[in-house]
Amino acid sequence: MTKTTNPEDFLDEVMKRQGLDKLPGRFKEKWVDGDYEYEIRAHEAETQYGKSGSIYRVGR
16 A cells, blocks of 8 residues: 555555445445554445435545
8 A cells, every 4th residue: 555645545545456446335445554454434425414425434
């Protein structure tokens, strides 16, 4: 993994590793890189809050 703090870079790397070109409605991946544990989670946006598409989180 590149040394970055941009969440989109982490998401792009995970999607590439999984062979995805589009974020699925539900998604979760964990991995360890050096001394850090990472996790990316994605889910469909909740329309009750006026959102659409997918929402993702990157944790370290």
